[in-house]
Amino acid sequence: MVSRVIPVETFDLVIFGGTGDLARRKILPGLFRRFRAGQMPPGSRIIGAARSEMDDDGYRQMIREAIAEFGGEEKKDSDGIESFVAQLRYVAIDATGEGGWAQLSKLMRGDVVRAFYFSVAPSLFGALAERLHAHGIADSESRIVVEKPFGRDLATARALNATLAEHFDEQQIYRIDHYLGKETVQNLMAVRFGNVLFEPLWNSHYIDHIQITVAETVGVTGRGAYYDKSGAMRDMVQNHLMQLLCLIAMEPPSTYDADTVRDEKLKVIRALQPVEPHHIVRGQYDASAQGPSYREDAENPRSFTESFLAMKCHIANWRWATVPFYLRTGKRLKARSSEIAVVFKDLGHTIFEGDTARHRNILSIRLQPNEGMDLQVTIKEPGPGGMRLVDVPLDMSFAEALGPDQEAPDAYERLIMDVIRGNQTLFMRGDEVEAAWAWTDPIIEGWEARNDVPKLYDAGSAGPEDAMMLLHREGRRWRDIKG
Known part of the structure; x- marks a missing residue:
């Protein structure tokens, strides 16, 4: 019996903390490798969102440099890098305020998979979840990715789960453990x-x-x-x-x-x-x-x-x-x-x-x-x-x-693609x-x-x-x- 490979649909992936260390070291270089492997359908976009004031071109240059620093052999593919960064957008956003949310709302499309990667401190999860819904950016089909730590004890883990559950069902939440x-x-x-x-x-x-x-x-x-x-x-x-x-x-x-x-x-x-x-x-x-x-x-x-x-x-x-x-x-x-x-x-x-x-x-x-x-x-x-x-x-x-x-895909590459496919098997x-x-x-x-x-x-x-x-x-x- 041959296992069925679930295709990747066209998507918009928003990375909150898109200028941070994890985004530059792992997430974006990993997505570039998936792009080169043909797993990013035409029309898919990656939107960086962070506090820094920057335009699309500035963000694209940042990611070019990140791939040059943290990428493998694929970083020699200059044409591929240019095709990849052309799919990047950037929004300067205030996670706990109102700045940038209207702009992000206008960028999002209703006919593609919408995923949101919370590459930020857990203390910001609630604020992000609340604003995604308040501005109509996320709906019942959207997916969110959250990084550890998932609390520091049972009480804080329960509180964090309750906060996320106010705006997202369990089948929408992807708690990522790269192992x-x-x-x-x-x-x-x-x-x-x-x-x-x-x-x-x-x-x-x-x-x-x-x-x-x-x-x-x-x-x-x-x-x-x-x-x-x-x-x-x-x-x-x-x-x-x-x-x-x-x-x-x-x-x-x-x-x-x-x-x-x-x-x-x-x-x-x-x-x-x-x-x-x-x-x-x-x-x-x-x-x-x-x-x-x-x-x-x-x-x-x-x-x-x-x-x-x-x-x-x-x-x-x-x-x-x-x-x-x-x-x-x-x-x-x-x-x-x-x-x-x-x-x-x-x-x-x-x-x-x-x-x-x-x-x-x-x-x-x-x-x-x-x-x-x-x-x-x-x-x-x-x-x-x-x-x-x-x-x-x-x-x-x-x-x-x-x-x-x-070359075997990096753990982050595989898991992010599973989010887009809607496959939660490897998530907590x-x-x-x-x-x-x-x-x-x-x-x-x-x-x-x-x-x-x-x-x-x-x-x-x-x-x-x-x-x-x-x-x-x-x-x-x-x-x-x-x-």
Whole structure:
């Protein structure tokens, strides 16, 4: 059976915060790549909206420069860039006032898909939603895209959802998490539910444990004010790692559609058990030869915010009973790497003796920097001298599988096109967000009540020693962080 590709209709996409960092680094260069791929139908337009006073030509020049700075090989296509920027418009707009809204209203067309990307602070979401309706710019068919953070706790998430719900139905709201747009994340579903090989083994009978790691080499320089009020739990675990956990652990949905998939993800979140304090390790990077400390980067000499978090979690259902899920994320670690590792159990019996018997199958799903998967299997080492076993990977690197001329779309490209198509499968639903906060809040409240102080680790290392012991004391080991 060949999957049906939903065509992209002609659209008007308004990017609030259209001169901001995210728009210039990711959104506009990504849309240019989709334009070159033929996925922007003739007549489609992108309208930047921000506070800066600028005309269309000024905005087009800004985006030319953004593509030159942040684009890949496509930035050499000067003719393509000119054709692309010809579709750009700009409106200087006051998000909390009335300036510019009448002009934006006149620009919008009634016979195309209308989408609005809120690339602004969450505090402006309500004002934007209200004015879009007050000026007749959005209707019941329009779509809005909102970026994280989706609140900072359950109460603020509920308030944010309620604010958006005053003007938009849930099926109009696209809460974007760029991790879900990665090729490997979607291939995880294809591997699980499209192959007879894995699904029968995807349970506590065959899987020993699962590790989910998102490691970064960068610190918080430039984001210190935001990050110091957030920390690794709010910035990474509650959203990115939670979504990866849901996809790896959810039950097979009855159909591949948005609400059915998200129903199964929600069940996983609600089945997560509370985390015991001794199953949590918080860390903060210290100064080393690799660079300054977190407190220096955050410009807060008394900060106890975690830049690293490792935890052991359990899902209370039949499939995952007894299987621990180990989550780990941190900044200023030794390599940039995002990986899901499914570690299978040892054989119940082996005919081999000694060290040759100590081998395990591991399915490694790499999200970055080199997207792909490999399955570690055991074979006989070639050559004479008896039965010596070695582990080798059955490797599928997407760069190799697709070929040199087939570049996988960036996560933002894919997700924005899904908004235009009206496909919400890879976007978070409001009840998912609230359920994630309902699980997260008691963990944060617990360490605050205990006056927990993060363990220091050297910048450029693998994290605090206590995190290593989280697995070592149970006879397991973290996968090495490799770029």
